[in-house]
Amino acid sequence: MFGKRIEELRKEQKLSFRQMALRCDLDHSDISKIEKGERNIQLSTILQLAKSLEVHPKMLFDFDYE
Secondary structure: OHHHHHHHHHHHOOOOHHHHHHHOOOOHHHHHHHHHOOOOOOHHHHHHHHHHHOOOHHHHHOOOOO
8 A cells, every 4th residue: 555655646746766766765676666565665765755756754654544
């Protein structure tokens, strides 16, 4: 769910994995893995993702949890 939210925000801004990676200190392949739920992340990574998407970190957690 977290990864889907990242993907949603990235696509809303029409960013490719590489474009988003240029905005933060992550490799484009890591962003893809995060979106697919294949990579565990740390708080520092969450902050980098939020910065690259130009949103408050809490926006990354704005999804329905089933």
